[in-house]
Amino acid sequence: MLQQNLSRKIRKTLKKLAESMLAVAVGLVGGAALMAVYGYDFVKAYRALFLGAFGDFSGFLETLAFATPLIMTGLTFAIGMRSGLFNIGAEGQMYMGAIGAVFVGGMLNLPPIIHLIFATVFGMLAGAIWSLPAALLKISRGVHEVVSTIMLNWIAFWLVTYLITYHVADPARAERAVPAQETARYLVIGASLTTVFILVIAFSLIAYFLLWRTTLGYELRVVGHNQEAARYAGINISKTMMTSFFLGGLAAGLAGVSQVLGRPPHWTVFATMGNLINIGFEGIGVALVGRNHPIGIIFASIFYGGLLHGGRFMEFEAGVASEIVRAINGIIILALAIPAALDLVKKIFPRKNRGETG
Amino acid sequence: MKPYRLRVLWLLIGFVAVAATIYAMSFFGLKPTRLIEFALLALTPLAFAAVGECINEKSGQINIGIEGIFLISAVAGVFWAEVFESGLLGLLMGGVFGALIGGILGLLNVYGRAEQVIAGMGLNILAIGLFQYLLMAIWAFPGIHIFPRTLVVPRISIPLIGEELAVSPISLAAIAAAFAAYLLLNKTLLGIRLRAAGEKPESVDVAGHSVYRVRIFASMVGGFLAGVGGAFMPLGWFGGLVKEITAGRGFIALAAVVFSGLNPLTALAATFIFGFAEGLAFAVVVTPAVKEAVPFHFIMMLPYIVTVAVLALFPSTRRFPKALGKPYVRE
Numbered sequence: 001m002l003q004q005n006l007s008r009k010i011r012k013t014l015k016k017l018a019e020s021m022l023a024v025a026v027g028l029v030g031g032a033a034l035m036a037v038y039g040y041d042f043v044k045a046y047r048a049l050f051l052g053a054f055g056d057f058s059g060f061l062e063t064l065a066f067a068t069p070l071i072m073t074g075l076t077f078a079i080g081m082r083s084g085l086f087n088i089g090a091e092g093q094m095y096m097g098a099i100g101a102v103f104v105g106g107m108l109n110l111p112p113i114i115h116l117i118f119a120t121v122f123g124m125l126a127g128a129i130w131s132l133p134a135a136l137l138k139i140s141r142g143v144h145e146v147v148s149t150i151m152l153n154w155i156a157f158w159l160v161t162y163l164i165t166y167h168v169a170d171p172a173r174a175e176r177a178v179p180a181q182e183t184a185r186y187l188v189i190g191a192s193l194t195t196v197f198i199l200v201i202a203f204s205l206i207a208y209f210l211l212w213r214t215t216l217g218y219e220l221r222v223v224g225h226n227q228e229a230a231r232y233a234g235i236n237i238s239k240t241m242m243t244s245f246f247l248g249g250l251a252a253g254l255a256g257v258s259q260v261l262g263r264p265p266h267w268t269v270f271a272t273m274g275n276l277i278n279i280g281f282e283g284i285g286v287a288l289v290g291r292n293h294p295i296g297i298i299f300a301s302i303f304y305g306g307l308l309h310g311g312r313f314m315e316f317e318a319g320v321a322s323e324i325v326r327a328i329n330g331i332i333i334l335a336l337a338i339p340a341a342l343d344l345v346k347k348i349f350p351r352k353n354r355g356e357t358g
Numbered sequence: 359m360k361p362y363r364l365r366v367l368w369l370l371i372g373f374v375a376v377a378a379t380i381y382a383m384s385f386f387g388l389k390p391t392r393l394i395e396f397a398l399l400a401l402t403p404l405a406f407a408a409v410g411e412c413i414n415e416k417s418g419q420i421n422i423g424i425e426g427i428f429l430i431s432a433v434a435g436v437f438w439a440e441v442f443e444s445g446l447l448g449l450l451m452g453g454v455f456g457a458l459i460g461g462i463l464g465l466l467n468v469y470g471r472a473e474q475v476i477a478g479m480g481l482n483i484l485a486i487g488l489f490q491y492l493l494m495a496i497w498a499f500p501g502i503h504i505f506p507r508t509l510v511v512p513r514i515s516i517p518l519i520g521e522e523l524a525v526s527p528i529s530l531a532a533i534a535a536a537f538a539a540y541l542l543l544n545k546t547l548l549g550i551r552l553r554a555a556g557e558k559p560e561s562v563d564v565a566g567h568s569v570y571r572v573r574i575f576a577s578m579v580g581g582f583l584a585g586v587g588g589a590f591m592p593l594g595w596f597g598g599l600v601k602e603i604t605a606g607r608g609f610i611a612l613a614a615v616v617f618s619g620l621n622p623l624t625a626l627a628a629t630f631i632f633g634f635a636e637g638l639a640f641a642v643v644v645t646p647a648v649k650e651a652v653p654f655h656f657i658m659m660l661p662y663i664v665t666v667a668v669l670a671l672f673p674s675t676r677r678f679p680k681a682l683g684k685p686y687v688r689e
Contacts, residue, residue, distance in 0.1 A: 024640055034488070038495040086475055133666075141670040146475070148669070150609040151662040162655035233425035281483055288476065308561060321494035323487045330426075330484020337477035 020289050020296075022341060024303070027332035034327060035320055045318035049325075052313030053306030061191040065263065067305030068197050069094070071298055072255035075207055076248035078292035079147075082211060083244035089134055089149030090252040091280025092156030093127040097256025098269050098276055099160045099177075100126030102168050105185075105261050106178035106268065115183040120257050122197070126245050127253020130156060135245035139238045147185035153280070157273070164271045164357025179268040186262040196262030201298065203254060207247070208294040220244055255279060278326065282308075285329040288336045304329065368672060369627050376634050383638070386644050391521045396637030397630065398529045398596050400661075403428065403587035404629035405532040407611035409539045409622045410583030414460075416543060416574035416620055418556035418681040419467050420474045421460070423481030425608025426590035429579055431456045435589025437496060438503055445511040445593045447580045449528065449586055452593070456585015464577030468570040471685035482608070490601055496538045504598040506578055511594045528586075528594045535583060536626035544623065552576055556679030559686040569686045584608075606662065613665045617672060620679075628668070635664035 028046070035042040053063045061170035073090040080087030101123035104110075110118060134152055137143035168177045211217035223230040223240045231237060259276055260268055269276060286304050290296030307329070311322030335341060380390045407424045414421055425577040431452035439448025463481065466472040490501060497503045513524040554562045555572040562569045591607075592599050610632050618625035639660045642648045648657075 034491065040495075086479075088479065137670050142673040143669045146607055147613045147616065148666055150606055151666045154443065154606045154662045155659045158655045158658045161670065162653055165655075166653065278486065281486065284479055285483060296550075321491045321500070323490035323494070326487025327484050327491055328487070330480050330482070330487060333478075333480030333483060334466070334477055337472045337474075337480055338466060338469055339473065 009044050016296075018290050019336070019341065020291065020300070022345060023332045023335035024289065026335040026341075027328045030331035031324055031328040036323060040320045041318055042320075045311060045314045045320045048317035049307065049310035049314040051310075053310030058191050059309065061189065061193045063306045063309045064197055065191060065193040065305070066308040067298075068193070068200050068262065069255035069258050070278045070283055070286045070301040070304055071200050071204060072251045072258065073280045074286035074290060074297040074301055075204060075251040075283075075294060076255075076280075076282070076299060077284045077287040078294070079207065079211070079220075079248045079251070081242055081287065081292045082224045083240060084227060085138075085219040085241065085244055086146050087131070087149060087245060087248050088132070088146060088281070088284060089131055089152055090248070090255070090283050091278070092149070092153035093130045093154075093249045093252035094256040094259075094280045095156045095160045095273065095276060096130040097123040097127035097253030099163055099168070099256070100253065101184075101257040101260040102125075102164075102177045102269055105180035107168060109181070110183060112183045115181070116186070116261065119180065119184045119261055120254070123257035123260070124250045124253035127251075127256060128249030131245040131249030131252070132242070135242050139241055160269070160273065161271060164269060164273075164299045169271075170268070175272075176266065177268045178269045179266065180261050185267060188264055192264045194262040194264070197204065200254065200258060203251065204294040204298055207251070210247070211294070216243065238348055252280065252283075255283070265335040282326070282329060285333050288333055366624075369624070369631075372631050376631065379634075379638065383641070383645075388641055389521075391518065391523050393634075393637060393641050394518075395524055396641050397634040398525055398637075399633075400636035400640070401633030402526065402529045402532045402590050402594065403607055403627050404611045404614060404633055405536060405626050406587030407584040407608065408614040408618070408625040408629050409536045410531075410580035410587075411611065411615045412620045412622045412625050413539055413543065413552065413583075414576050414616065415615065415682060417552045417573050418559065418679050418684065418686070419464070419573055419577055420478065420683045421463060421577070421580060422478035422612060423463065423485075423608075424478075424584050425457075425604050425609050426478075426483075426485030427456050427459050427584040428591070428604040428608050429485040430459060431585035431588035432487055432592050432599060432603055433492045433496075433586075436503065436509075436592050439509045439593055440505060443485075443509070445509045445520045448509065448593050449511065452589020453582045453586040454589065454608050457582035459585070460577045460581015461574060461578070463581070464574035467577065467685065468573055471687070474683050480605070486601075493599065493601075502598065502600045505592075508599060509593060510597050526590075526594045528590050528603075532587070533626065536622045539622035543562030553679070555686075556681055559681050563688060569688075573686075575641070584611075587611075587615055600640035600675060610661065610665050613669055617668060619677075631668065632661060632665055636661040 032042040035045055052059055054060055073094060076090035077087060101119050104122045105119035134145050134148045137148045138145050170176050170178050170289045184198040188194050219235045220240050220243065222235060223237055227237060282304060285298055286300045290300035307325040311325040314320050315322040380393050383393060384390055411421060411424060434455035435448040435452030438451035439445050463477060466477055467474055493503055496502055511526060511528055513526045516523045516525050551562055551567055551572050555569050559569040562572060591603050614625045614628035614632060617628045639657045642657050643654045
């Protein structure tokens with residue numbers, strides 16, 4: 001009985017894995033088609049990309065550095081989806097987390113370890129607090145989170161640009177905010193990977209534990225699965241939604257923190273926010289490829305971090321604008337939006353030995 | 359009072375507030391006509407997209423990828439405008455590309471039974487990357503493209519209470535589109551079929567028409583209008599392409615749709631309020647007396663704050679189509 005359950009579970013996981021792989025393949029083929037249309041050599045481009053991202057150890061460490069914030073913004077979206085919310089506000093919450101880290105990490109003088117902890121917690125809370133207006137608007141006024149979170153993203157964009165320009169600008173270099181002080185930096189492991197990666201993984205594991213091993217997480221997922229049933233079961237929907245937004249905001253805040261306190265060589269935010277922009281949206285693709293599961297998201301982030309890091313080699317060697325990896329991410333999401341995609345493929349290429357079951 | 363009448367009353371109050379703001383701004387040396395000109399420009403892409411999305415949602419589909427259509431059709435519009443050396447043809451091609459994207463989304467919705475919100479977000483993210491990739495691939499310059507000023511669709515002069523108002527004919531077309539959509543939805547056979555596809559798709563099937571075709575058609579119309587709106591931003595307004603060109607307008611249009619309860623005329627009115635907030639921001643940013651007092655960053659927040667505030671103050675009271683967002687499966 002137990003064995004049967006286990007094998008069913010494994011089969012389910014394998015099916016999900018196959019679906020994600022199929023979507024990734026569709027995305028890569030779509031990217032190749034886009035390159036071919038404009039006469040780029042896509043074989044050369046992809047070769048440069050994957051060799052750059054995974055070909056050697058220091059490249060892989062850099063890939064992990066790119067993956068670090070994506071794991072967190074992916075988690076933001078995943079926690080939302082698990083509780084029935086389409087929370088696409090990770091972008092703005094991440095900006096707030098980053099500026100929070102700049103305020104404490106760059107402007108204050110504190111003893112070493114305390115400084116790092118305080119800056120991290122402050123940044124995470126800044127992200128979480130920025131998620132609350134969307135939660136409150138949804139609960140009390142029924143404003144859909146798709147609109148409210150995007151509006152909050154833009155308000156955060158202008159607020160953070162203002163703060164960088166007028167309040168935390170680096171006196172030495174006007175185009176960026178004050179870098180985090182030595183006492184507020186995570187240790188460098190190699191390339192631009194720092195120990196914040198470990199914290200991010202730990203946060204994911206805690207999120208997993210919270211979602212699947214606690215009553216709170218159970219309630220959250222019940223609300224996501226069937227809101228009516230949750231209401232009949234006496235679950236406080238408003239409270240669950242608040243929790244979901246708050247947890248997601250903490251994760252997005254940590255994503256922002258990781259770009260300031262855990263990302264050499266700059267350890268800060270640029271006034272254009274070039275080193276932050278789109279990390280929140282990329283998390284959506286990461287979460288969907290990782291099937292909204294904390295562990296899946298870690299692997300999806302490493303894959304997508306590889307695309308981001310390798311994209312620079314692709315640009316250098318094949319002349320393809322590295323932004324195409326974002327287009328590939330979009331195609332992957334579109335492919336994942338079609339639940340029947342895998343069945344469709346099975347119908348076109350039936351497996352001969354087992355027929356069309358499964 | 360019926361909730362809907364109440365909503366119209368609130369809209370009227372909104373317009374009075376707009377008029378009062380225009381009057382107040384005249385003390386800062388801002389001419390009322392300038393403000394209305396800005397507002398009408400800002401209204402145009404919002405109105406096109408919102409009207410299109412009203413039609414699309416009436417047929418039972420949601421498209422949150424308007425922002426993505428804006429971005430892609432802006433590039434396509436400029437590209438073809440340069441090829442044809444005509445801004446108007448560029449706008450049309452922007453619409454054609456929008457319709458193509460809408461058609462693809464419709465196919466995914468109908469045959470792929472897609473989760474429409476996720477598909478729309480995929481389109482948005484695809485467009486962010488594609489926009490910058492295309493700028494490099496076509497014009498070999500990163501992030502920005504400026505084209506000859508002659509390609510911008512010229513504005514025409516309309517007399518208004520003793521003043522001259524420079525209005526883009528495309529803005530007038532956007533307003534006309536809202537009325538046309540209202541007539542299409544409420545006074546034609548096709549409109550009945552469209553609404554039925556959103557309310558009770560089986561009934562369309564029983565009547566011998568294809569739900570699939572109706573929905574794909576609606577998605578294409580919505581895409582076409584959003585495409586024209588997207589191409590309008592470079593070709594009728596800014597005179598160039600930058601990667602932040604849409605600045606969340608696709609979602610502001612979506613907010614107008616939610617507010618309107620899918621009535622194209624109410625949606626038009628809502629886009630006027632949102633457009634006015636944006637126009638006010640643009641106008642105030644260049645006004646000396648205000649520029650010194652408030653950093654422009656805060657003024658740029660205005661459209662987003664107004665959008666959220668309007669949705670928070672007036673939660674949607676009208677019923678949305680029963681089959682909204684649900685794929686139709688023939689039995």
